[in-house]
Amino acid sequence: MLRLEGLEIRQGDFALDADWALADGSVCAVMGPSGGGKSTLLAAIAGFLAPRAGRVSWDGRDLTALPPAARPISILFQDNNLFPHLTVERNLALGIDPKGRLDAARRREIEAVLDRVGLHAMGARRPAALSGGQQSRAALARVLLMDRPLVLLDEPFAALGPGLRMEMLDLAREVLAGEGRTLMMVSHAPEDAARIASDIVLVDAGRAAAPAPAGPLLETPPPALRAYLGR
């Protein structure tokens, strides 16, 4: 279980506090006004930003002092973080081994995750030879291969058209949350949250509120969320 205990994040003049836990297997949308601190919250959980006070823990283990790579977390950003000069297969291999080694067993493992995300036999291509949606699938395949229990999505599908974005959200839920992983995703689109989120964390006015069930919150949004949803 992810737990944020008395977490205080400072970034220049900007301050954000959080004190809550997120149940395992949740699909949690992180919502709130622009500049409210959604990406900052994810960066602190992932370990790219050291908090001024408090702890980030997973299953009771304090992660606060650990570098990002040592945390049970993978993070997916909008640009997908695929190296353009490397094949999809090599990009995926780098997700689990800093040297990106490819032996026969590793190749089979990579082929299997590529199949799961709908990229059968595309491992030899470079990212430029894939469509935008296929690149998103490759990035998702790398997260699958990394097999960490907490996955943070910082608007990875925002550049895709609405139909394709929904397809990718469904796929993310199916292949990631479907196996018991916990998902947190920053989203600007209420329909994203309505589609896959079990919970919503509202980030506003210097505070990341505790996760609350998505259905009731979207149905009767509090003022900060209503403004954000444009209602």
Ligand SMILES: Nc1ncnc2c1ncn2[C@@H]1O[C@H](COP(=O)(O)OP(=O)(O)OP(=O)(O)O)[C@@H](O)[C@H]1O
């Ligand atoms: N490196 C930095 N130094 C100082 N302040 C920063 C830095 N990066 C971001 N900020 C500030 O931190 C606040 C939160 O930014 P953040 O990107 O987390 O917001 P967000 O909710 O993700 O916004 P958006 O929805 O626009 O992406 C903003 O006020 C921003 O100006």
